[in-house]
Structures are given as C-alpha cells and as structure tokens.
Amino acid sequence: MKKLIIIAALACLAISCTKKTEETPDYKISLGKVSTQSVFSGADSLSHWGGSVVKGEDGLYHMFYSRWPKQIGWEWLTYSEIAHAVSASPFGPFEFKDVALGDRGGEYWDGLCTHNPTIHKFDGKYYLYYMGNTGDKKIVSIPGKPKLNWLHRNNQRIGVAVADNPNGPWKRFDTPVLDISSEDAAPDALMTSNPSVCQMKDGKILMVYKAVGKKYKLPGGGPVVHMVAIADSPTGPFKKYPNPVFLEEGVRFPAEDPYIWYQEGKYRAIVKYIKHEGKKRDFSLVHYESQDGIDWVKAKNFMISDRSLTWENGRTQQLDHLERPQVYIEDGKPVALLCAADSIDENNVRHAFNVQIPLTIEKEYNSI
DSSP, X not given: OHHHHHHHHHHHHHHHHHHHHHSOOEEEEEEOOBOGGGEEOBTTTEEEEEEEEEEOTTSOEEEEEEEEEGGGOSOHHHHOEEEEEEESSTTOOOEEEEEEEOXXXXXXXXXXXXXXXXXXXXXXXXXXXXXXXXXXOOOOOBTTBOOOOHHHHHTOEEEEEXXXXXXXXXXXXXXXXXXXXXXXXXXXXSEEEEEEEEEOTTSOEXXXXXXXXXXXXXXXXXXXXXXXXXXXXXXXXXXXXXXXXXXXXXXXXXEEEEEEEEETTEEEEEEEEEEEETTEEEEEEEEEEESSSSSOEEEEEEEEESSEEEBTTSOEEEOSEEEEEEEEEETTEEEEEEEEEEEEOTTSOEEEEEEEEEEEEEEEOSOO
16 A cells, blocks of 8 residues: 555656646746956947847857947947947857948948847848948937937937858848838837847747837837837848837837847847836836747846946946846856946946856746
8 A cells, every 4th residue: 555655656756747847937037247358348439338248169259249439429329330249158258350331322221320239140140130220320328318310319210230150240131131111100100129039949039129109299209119020031021010019008108128038938028128117117126027039027026136246246236227238048048147237426427337147047936
C-alpha cells in the first residue's frame, strides 16, 4: 500500500512539474547595480541619447545611439545623428567608432536628422530602425527650457537601414518604411516615430510605434498614442492595425519609448509610463504584455523603475529621466537594459548619457 501511495505521489509530482514547464510565466523585472564603466557620455562636447546594442560576428558589441552638439542645447529634433560605438562587453566601456546615419541633405525625408535607433539581426542581416526628418535646421530652444521646432517634429517618419555587418555600409531608402496615414482622422495622420521591433513566432516583423494625429490644434496635434503594424519582411510593407495601445483613459500622452520582444509564450514590453498630475508629469519604467502582439495589457508586475539607479558602491541616484529602454538579449536571455538618462544640475544644465544596466527577470507561475 505504501508503495502505491509513493508511486501515485511521484506521478502527481511529474504531472505538476510538466504543467509548470508548459505554463507561460509572469515576469518580475528588476534592475541591478550599475558599474561606472557602463556610462557612455559625450563629456562636454556632445549629448548622447538612446543606445541599442547588437553583437557582431567579430565578437564585439555594437551600440547605435543618438548624438548632437551639446552647445546648441536640447536640439535633437534638428541636429541629431546616429553614431556607432563598440565594446568587448554589453556593459561597456564603449568607444566611438563612426557615424552610421548622418546628415545627407534636406531633400531627403531623413536628410537632416536621424534619431532613436533600435538595432536587430534577422536572418543574417542587420536592420537599423530609426526616426528621421527634414526641415529648416532652425534652433528654437531656450537654455534650460527646451522648445520644439514644429517643422522638424511633424516631419518625423520611421525608416530602416540595412547592412550585412554592423560596421556598415548601411543602405538607406528614399522613402520611410512606415509613413503617416493619408486619412486626416487616422491616429498617425501627423507623424510616425520611435519604432520598436521584434520578430514574431511565425517569422513576421512586429512593430509598435509612436503616432500623432490631427484631432487637436496644430502644430502640436494629438493625441500622442502607440500603434501596431506587422510586415512579412523587415523592410515592409507594414500593415497597420487600427487600435492604439498602452492607453490611459482621459490621457492624451500616456506612454512613450516601448521596447518589445517575444519570450516564453508572450510578447513583452518595457515602456516609459507618463503619469499626469495637473501640469506635472512623472516618468517611470513599466511592463506590458501581449498574447498576440496586437492587444496589450499591464503585466502582473507592472512597475519596474522610478528612474533611480543604484551604483556598485551602493549609492542610489534619482535621475530626471531614465527612458528609451532597449533590452539586450543574448542566447535567448535578457541580460542588460540600455537607457538614455540625464540629470539637471543646480545651474539648470542638463547632463545626458547612455547607461547599460544589469537586468534580472524572476519567473512566477500561477501553480506548482
């Protein structure tokens, strides 16, 4: 009798373990302590923003990031270019190598500004997605009080450049990979920007992107939302889906800068969350998930970071911004979160840098 009970218990345990293995886990995402060598900045001459990393066949880690002259202020909309740096580790230190996508003339849709890159390798080729625009190159910022050049802002479109090697050369295209919609009532009738991309289970390419419509008064327009598009090929064409994602009821600009990926049965996203309290906006990093990449919900463990970093010496620093999240995945495992960060000093001077943060993911199962 005892033997039968033990066999039955072992059988139940085996079934339970099998069920646990087959379940889709909830992720609890947390940030580790940051090394000083994981900070990549332009010192006094350049503002750095928004790095994305891929590992090359050369064994090096290639970062693509935005940069522009620091002396002109927060003029990323008019003077940003996408540069390329390398390191022996995804955590740095990184060293500048060259400009990947620079100024190529105002006659091109992306000729005067390239910004917010995200780099991916699909089927042996490298795809560098980004925002590009053109305009008049006028500087409109006031020191300490950034303003937008609305011509450049509303000319934002999404592009992709292609190369056989992360060292280039990069092939750029004469048209955006994702343009605005022609219907004035469309959520992306005014501009498209800030693409996030991943390969789906069936090999198709999923894109979640920032969109601005014309519902509200121009030149600002709005609301600012995120939309979904899917293509058979990394270079499109992309089919747009009609429903915005990452919404908050009654909020015209609830989120920004998603990074999406597929892992263990779900599409996952780390997103910059914007909480509105009167005229004040509070930023944090949060976690969304999706079964199909089209409909997104808040994950069980929603909050990731309140914009604070803990350094290796134990010091915690509260930053003014910690955004543009990009997850570096190696051998199927997310190992680093790359973010754009800044702090504003007592003289109202903004110090911007990129940072590579160790990433920890705990898996939670609903049953044992």
